[in-house]
Amino acid sequence: METTITTTTTKSAPRFGSRWIGTILLFFICMISYMDRSNLSVSTPTILKDLKITPVQMGLITSLFSIGYGALQIPAALMARKFGTRLTLSLAILLWSIFTVLTGAVGGFLSLLLVRFLFGVVESPLFISVNSFNVRWFPPHERASANAFPTAGAYLAPVITPPLTVLVLTKLGWHWVFILSGIIGLVIMVVWYLWARDNPEQHSQVSAEELSYIQSNQDFDTKPTKIPWKQFFKSRSFCGIGITYFCSLYFIQFFLYWLPYFLQHQLGMSLTSMGFASSLPWLFIGIAAFGIGRLSDRLVKANYSKFISRNVLIILGFSVSAVLIYSTMYVHNAWGVVWLMSVALGFAGFTSIIPLAISSDIGGELTGVIYGWINMYGFAGGAVMPIVAAYVGTHFGWNYSLFLLVFICLIGVIATLFVKSDQKIRV
Template sequence: MEPKSSQFRWALAALMFLISFLSYMDRVNLSVAAPAIMQEFGFSKIDMGLLQTAFFLGYALMQIPGGIMAELFGYRKTITFAASFWSVFTALTAICSNFTMFAAMRALFGIGEGPLAPSFGRFIYRWFNPGERGRGSALFLSGMFIGPVFGPAVTVALMLAFGWRSVFILFGAAGLVLALAWYWFATESPRDNKYVSTAEADHIEAGRPPNTAKELAPWRDFMYSSQFWAVGIQFFITDYIMYVFLAWLPMYLMEARNFTLTSMGIAASFPWAALCLVTLATGFISDRLIGAGLSNHKVRTLFGITGLTICCAALYLGAVTADPWWNVFWLTLSLGSLGFTFNAGWAACIDIGGKFSGSVTGWMNFWGNIGGVTAPTLTAWLATTYGWQMAITFTAALAVIGIVAWLAVKPDRPLVPAGHGGGAGQRDLLIRPKTTIPNR
């Protein structure tokens, strides 16, 4: 009789879901509170775009260091520190009284949240076997994407009852509680966790090389890889589109489509609900397809391209439609379709990164959040100068670049040579002159 296996990895996945959920609630709160803050302090749309950019700049700059931190210090300590740090500065947003203070708090909030995504990339690699990585990635991503589903309605309710400052204080306190829970329950190795049975640990480690000593990723080799750059470019585009929604959807619905504050809180949740559901479904479907014998390359690339293609068409239709609720429908289809691409991107990073998945996801998310730095301010300028229709149409057109980049992503080819200990399989083709690379 086989020993009974625990399922504690899914309990930690649920906690990961909650932490990522709260992290996005914290992000979307500023965009929902924007009308009240703009009225109180006299900020323009450009000012609010710059405040969003301050967050994304700090967040982007911490992606690669965050991945390195997760690999050297462990994801348990890194995530605990990150969640505590950003929660403090989320709460301190409530005391801001001028533009400079808001910008400083948002930048520090971004710096604190930066290590989260690459750390969870490393956690997924360490706690889920290769046949479960699509679902693990889906739970992390859907936690982020469900934040904006509830964020607008919850934030509006708190604002109407207690004012906009209460939102940041309450969510900052919740973040500290979740940081403590992560430190209490998570461990670096499944075998070191008192809640994990031997059978579960064996299942987790099946099909993956044994854990080795901590070491830095071979960044010199990575920088010559075509797919290493391609995975960053596609995520720049994907995140740019998503951050246009995150930063400006509430304002767009109220200003361009004449929604009231209450109806906006409802309408703005639909695109994010679709994104969350599609991301979850894609995780389960991709694991099933790979388990049935399809290659990682076919599944990840097909989903990545499909998502951006639908997004491009639907976003353009949303820009040109006259009816407000048809506009919401097309925006919902557009953002929802990115669930295919987000899941494919994160799972592909873990496929090609192996033991260095923290660094590879950090690299991808760095470029994604360069898109986040660019999207709020550029969209504000386009909307102010040329109108909202031009701003949305321009965003739709960018999807074509992401589609082309996906053609160079090869998830069946790990970035690290087999002799390096980071994974098996054919090594990624390098785009430099032929040289001999010694095994490290």
């Protein structure tokens, strides 16, 4: 059964509070997690040569990461429900930092394949924990902004990672790229564990005013409930938002894993130029992530329907991204292509930020489970993309891989139309 969401704001927001400190910590955690992913893509040309790996084999490696990440989404959501976000995320950061270090110790295709698969498995609780934290620490009209902030950290990581990776790679070798990243992850894990709590009422730094504000604006009972799988699968929103996220991450993961290779081998850029050019699109999506969450929340607060505040913005993101990617096929200047792709990825940020808020809108206390479901779909897209893009690019040309991105955007538009973000799924 689905019921229309009604939200009544009874308390004004404190100017600043502990909930935003938690979100700042999550910003850096997500940034580090994406540094650990994007440094592989920047190092790919060097690793291919050093380990004698083909592009299709590297596509399989990145697909195995996404398979491991996506397959564990529901178990990770159940783990977060049982043990809380503090312990679950701390354990995830610890393990993925270890596997990041081990990435720098591999000696061939099979060992790299295994390490990156396990890296994906242990990183699976990341955004489930982020979303579960935000749904308990933020009222509905702040959740898009709360979710956007950590996601912006993830998207800004590829802005700073390429030049740093190139520097470490040229001075110390590609192995040290991953060793240093893993050490940074261990540091942020300790900080998170010492500060975080599962609920605001458990934290000594949360003021009485802030706690009252959070609790009086909650739109669901925070006590754990039975997971209504039958109602989930009967809901067109549950299925539609999953397909939306599949399309979103297929599009975005292309930039994460194949853009550096595309810039060097398709556009003929040097290693140094590629380091800057591959970071530029992520600057656009990072900026968009900050803005789109705030815009969506402002529309909700102004009493626009959730369809306008959420769905229409996703549709706009897919549509503009498709037009811009299609336009790159008719541009022959390398930097012209980079700028078009940068703006396209910026608008693609709409399609990845807002589904997080929708999972809170329709899920309530079950947000973590719903987000685990849509993230499983998303990383199914992430698993398919590296192999498909590598195969199509190698055998038919990389412009055909770009054309597939346009097609994926069109599917995303259709799926988003089926999502009823104004209605909460209940038992």
